[in-house]
Amino acid sequence: MSGPAANGGAGPVLRCTNLHRYLGQAEGRVHVLRGVAFEARKSEIYAIVGPSGCGKSTLLYLLGLLDLPDQGEIWINDRLMSNDVDVDRTAARGEHIGFVFQFHFLMLEFSALENVMMPMRKLGRLKPAEMEERAAGLLSSVGLGDKLHRLGTHLSGGEQQRVAVARALANQPSIILADEPTGNLDVKNSAIVFDLLTRLAKENGQAVILVTHNPDIAGRCDHTRPMRDGVFV
Amino acid sequence: MSPNFRIALRFLTAKKRSMLMSLSCIVLGVGLFIVTQATTSGFEGFFIKTILGTNGAILVQDKFQTTLRSIAAGSYASGFEIRQREGQKFVEGIDQPELLKKELRRFQNVAGISEVLRGTVTMRSSFKDQTVQVHGINLRDHELVSDLGSQIVEGSEDAFESQLAGALVGREIADRLQLALGDSFQFEIGGQIRRYKVSGIFQTGVSDIDRVWVYLKMEDARSLLKKPTGATYLQISLKDKDRAREDAAQISNSLQYSAAAWQDRESEWLGVFRALRFATAITVSVFTVIAGLAMFNTLAMIVMEKTKDIAILRSMGYTREDISRIFLWQAVIVLGIGAVIGCLLGAGITFGVSQVPLPIKTIFTTQKFIVEWSRWHYIEAVGTSVLVVMIASLVPSRRAARLEPGDIIRGTAQ
Numbered sequence: 001m002s003g004p005a006a007n008g009g010a011g012p013v014l015r016c017t018n019l020h021r022y023l024g025q026a027e028g029r030v031h032v033l034r035g036v037a038f039e040a041r042k043s044e045i046y047a048i049v050g051p052s053g054c055g056k057s058t059l060l061y062l063l064g065l066l067d068l069p070d071q072g073e074i075w076i077n078d079r080l081m082s083n084d085v086d087v088d089r090t091a092a093r094g095e096h097i098g099f100v101f102q103f104h105f106l107m108l109e110f111s112a113l114e115n116v117m118m119p120m121r122k123l124g125r126l127k128p129a130e131m132e133e134r135a136a137g138l139l140s141s142v143g144l145g146d147k148l149h150r151l152g153t154h155l156s157g158g159e160q161q162r163v164a165v166a167r168a169l170a171n172q173p174s175i176i177l178a179d180e181p182t183g184n185l186d187v188k189n190s191a192i193v194f195d196l197l198t199r200l201a202k203e204n205g206q207a208v209i210l211v212t213h214n215p216d217i218a219g220r221c222d223h224t225r226p227m228r229d230g231v232f233v
Numbered sequence: 234m235s236p237n238f239r240i241a242l243r244f245l246t247a248k249k250r251s252m253l254m255s256l257s258c259i260v261l262g263v264g265l266f267i268v269t270q271a272t273t274s275g276f277e278g279f280f281i282k283t284i285l286g287t288n289g290a291i292l293v294q295d296k297f298q299t300t301l302r303s304i305a306a307g308s309y310a311s312g313f314e315i316r317q318r319e320g321q322k323f324v325e326g327i328d329q330p331e332l333l334k335k336e337l338r339r340f341q342n343v344a345g346i347s348e349v350l351r352g353t354v355t356m357r358s359s360f361k362d363q364t365v366q367v368h369g370i371n372l373r374d375h376e377l378v379s380d381l382g383s384q385i386v387e388g389s390e391d392a393f394e395s396q397l398a399g400a401l402v403g404r405e406i407a408d409r410l411q412l413a414l415g416d417s418f419q420f421e422i423g424g425q426i427r428r429y430k431v432s433g434i435f436q437t438g439v440s441d442i443d444r445v446w447v448y449l450k451m452e453d454a455r456s457l458l459k460k461p462t463g464a465t466y467l468q469i470s471l472k473d474k475d476r477a478r479e480d481a482a483q484i485s486n487s488l489q490y491s492a493a494a495w496q497d498r499e500s501e502w503l504g505v506f507r508a509l510r511f512a513t514a515i516t517v518s519v520f521t522v523i524a525g526l527a528m529f530n531t532l533a534m535i536v537m538e539k540t541k542d543i544a545i546l547r548s549m550g551y552t553r554e555d556i557s558r559i560f561l562w563q564a565v566i567v568l569g570i571g572a573v574i575g576c577l578l579g580a581g582i583t584f585g586v587s588q589v590p591l592p593i594k595t596i597f598t599t600q601k602f603i604v605e606w607s608r609w610h611y612i613e614a615v616g617t618s619v620l621v622v623m624i625a626s627l628v629p630s631r632r633a634a635r636l637e638p639g640d641i642i643r644g645t646a647q
Binding site: 064101171 | 246547638642
């Protein structure tokens with residue numbers, strides 16, 4: 001497999017400065033992120049840890065351009081994206097960012113192969129046969145080569161999460177964002193999924209930023225960034 | 234196959250039952266719309282064909298003269314004026330039909346002209362008397378402005394032409410007076426009695442005509458009615474029947490004769506048919522409205538159930554427009570299938586209905602259900618369902634497109 005599509009240099013593939021985010025309205029409004037700065041470089045694995053409600057996931061969604069910051073800047077591959085229009089941010093997600101969520105978020109009416117091909121079909125860089133070949137290759141690399149045509153409903157939790165990892169890698173993004181990717185798995189499957197994610201990301205030169213409560217997982221990452229009350233400590 | 238279409242198709246199969254409800258309503262809406270339009274238009278078309286085949290597209294009768302104009306001294310500004318209620322005086326009949334026919338032939342849309350002399354007489358058979366209307370015609374001229382040839386159900390035009398004192402008698406008159414082909418009967422008018430023979434029996438399908446009309450050759454009618462010149466009216470057929478109103482107005486203006494187009498002569502019945510067609514269209518459109526509501530309901534449910542899928546699609550680079558299209562495609566797929574099945578159902582029922590024996594003897598006579606095969610019924614039926622269902626689908630599809638992936642995932646993750 002080839003490397004990420006952009007940012008071949010040594011600079012950060014993802015950078016944010018002074019990020020602020022409020023959630024809720026009126027009296028329930030909470031200042032969740034209080035001026036967070038962060039950067040991630042290719043082939044590095046970052047763990048963001050901290051107690052529930054400290055703003056880890058909120059930061060991840062902002063970095064993944066799924067949410068808009070109230071203040072601050074987010075740069076992806078040296079392009080300021082935080083204030084871009086929705087269409088551009090959506091395009092950037094498809095091209096540069098792969099997501100792995102705690103609850104897998106597979107589309108259950110589709111087979112494992114179709115789930116992995118889904119982002120490729122949208123990006124439209126490859127021909128159908130090439131997409132299928134690449135998706136099959138990715139599923140083989142996560143150990144699901146014999147379950148390509150199984151529907152999401154016929155896969156175990158660990159298998160679904162491995163499909164989600166393969167799907168996150170489908171468009172060769174430069175950044176993988178994982179929100180508690182092992183949070184819903186047993187110890188054995190947690191280890192398998194984490195190993196896969198980090199190995200494939202290293203092989204492809206992708207930056208991985210993961211949010212986790214699991215100290216063992218955090219300990220195996222290249223960098224650990226603890227958070228508390230909306231700031232890194 | 235586009236990624237959006239592929240996803241839409243798969244979402245659809247996950248909601249088979251709900252979609253079947255929408256599909257059924259679309260099928261019924263389209264199918265019944267077609268059937269009701271085919272039948273009401275069929276009867277309307279038959280009625281129009283009948284009135285054109287009997288009375289022609291335009292009837293020219295009664296010369297009119299402008300009477301009693303206001304008179305002013307000098308000019309109307311002078312203030313000295315004898316005011317009169319301005320009006321028109323009608324002179325019954327056409328005194329010089331040949332001259333008028335010559336003028337009428339200059340109208341490009343005129344296809345045929347027949348002069349008709351009409352009079353009321355008492356008709357007597359061995360069994361019964363009846364008041365009838367005698368119509369004196371020149372058969373060959375009249376064939377150009379009517380369907381008389383095809384309306385003769387017994388006897389023939391040739392027999393009518395060749396037989397001395399031959400008459401074409403309406404079906405209902407013949408039945409009432411128990412007259413058969415070749416039977417003799419009498420006409421009585423002004424104390425004189427003349428004998429004629431049934432050389433043909435015609436049936437127009439219009440009861441008002443079949444029970445009082447008798448055709449005589451023009452010379453026989455002139456002799457009977459003692460009208461050696463003139464005509465009661467001229468019956469005109471047109472190349473384009475739909476231009477009858479314009480042509481009638483032009484005839485009235487330029488020739489000073491009252492000219493009545495078929496649409497105005499039969500405006501009451503045509504209005505009834507139009508109202509009936511509209512009413513049935515509205516009634517069966519209820520199915521289409523239910524289809525729209527069902528589609529709205531189903532898509533709204535899918536949006537609620539698929540919020541996670543929407544979030545993951547958005548995270549993979551699918552735009553708001555893509556999400557909207559995924560839901561609109563679902564409506565289009567169901568609509569497409571429903572429209573095709575609905576059209577087939579409509580065509581099938583229309584054919585079935587057209588085979589049903591249904592003796593009707595009201596303003597017209599027919600032995601079976603009359604239907605009209607028109608592509609416009611199919612276009613209107615499908616168009617109505619497209620309009621209703623797509624409008625109903627817009628709301629949930631736009632709602633799906635507006636969902637923020639961050640909000641959805643945050644709600645699940647925390």
